[in-house]
């Protein structure tokens with residue numbers, strides 16, 4: 001048995017790996033990187049790719065040439081996404097995921113000086129509401145882990161992992177609600193935690209409830225895009241056809257809001273449709289921008305500028321969304337109040353889900369000793385307000401928003 005075991009949190013936006021030393025029962029190191037794949041163009045050799053922040057920087061430096069993939073985790077439950085061809089090389093979805101896992105594994109293997117083949121992988125409580133799609137997502141993640149060189153793979157729910165990390169900070173037993181608010185999902189678990197129990201192998205009776213909704217930081221970005229920017233690209237424009245006034249279909253603009261949908265615009269058919277609408281709208285400057293955005297591969301940097309503004313609004317009352325490329329000039333003020341309005345539907349959805357979650361567990365908000373918030377989206381003020389309103393300001397705890405899950409996955413290895 002190897003001395004080390006890895007906790008691997010493959011996230012929608014960021015992926016982390018924590019190295020657990022079974023001899024000292026400590027985490028000795030961790031690595032984190034953006035869940036991004038970049039295939040440069042031209043390719044120096046077939047299948048050339050770069051991972052994470054390095055890949056993103058190269059893409060931006062190289063004037064957005066090549067392919068950039070983000071939020072790949074969100075595609076895992078999607079049975080119709082089986083494979084994609086990138087510069088003549090076919091990739092199955094699990095192969096793309098494996099490239100990212102391999103990169104983290106390599107860094108960790110180099111650190112410990114051996115090839116570690118056992119890992120505890122995280123998974124959201126709900127990959128998908130449909131059981132068959134949920135099973136497919138986990139199966140694909142398992143395949144990806146195997147391709148990346150893991151032989152023995154255990155799965156643990158992400159918020160349960162975060163709970164184990166929080167447990168290590170405790171002095172006394174507590175009933176804890178863990179909320180892991182990430183890029184793609186918001187996951188919850190209600191657990192009875194006890195620092196005396198951290199090395200026990202069977203914690204099933206302490207796990208009171210778990211659940212999740214498909215709302216994460218990507219959805220908040222999408223709301224901002226939808227409410228603030230799609231009109232720059234032709235949303236709402238009208239055109240004449242056979243003596244009728246019609247509106248340009250909105251589905252193009254919906255797709256513009258999601259990272260995983262941006263490749264949709266690359267097909268020839270869609271390009272042709274955009275050209276037709278450009279003509280039908282009398283060569284509108286809006287459609288010109290949309291065509292430029294597609295031709296110049298600017299969808300990613302555009303969404304990035306929205307994400308940057310969202311992140312700035314976590315610490316500032318107002319900011320600007322700035323995007324200045326290829327004659328597309330966007331300089332839009334946005335304040336926190338406006339942002340809160342845009343995302344209100346998502347916040348209400350989480351709130352309603354949480355009410356039902358507690359009700360189903362027969363737990364009142366007052367019974368919860370503390371709420372441990374983790375995940376990047378837990379830094380959004382309106383998200384924190386939701387928990388403070390429901391559970392009281394004094395109950396809210398938070399730790400490392402980006403590593404708690406990976407650490408807890410590594411700690412989970414005592415269960416296996």
Ligand SMILES: Nc1ncnc2c1ncn2[C@@H]1O[C@H](COP(=O)(O)OP(=O)(O)OP(=O)(O)O)[C@@H](O)[C@H]1O
Nearest residue numbers: 011012013014182183184185217314375376377379
């Ligand atoms: N300071 C911040 N304020 C608001 N949002 C933030 C901040 N920092 C990061 N985020 C958002 O947090 C999200 C990423 O969080 P995290 O890394 O926890 O997600 P993930 O683990 O990759 O996703 P998931 O767990 O859903 O698979 C992104 O949507 C990012 O924009």
Ligand SMILES: [Mg+2]
Nearest residue numbers: 011182375405
């Ligand atoms: Mg996460």
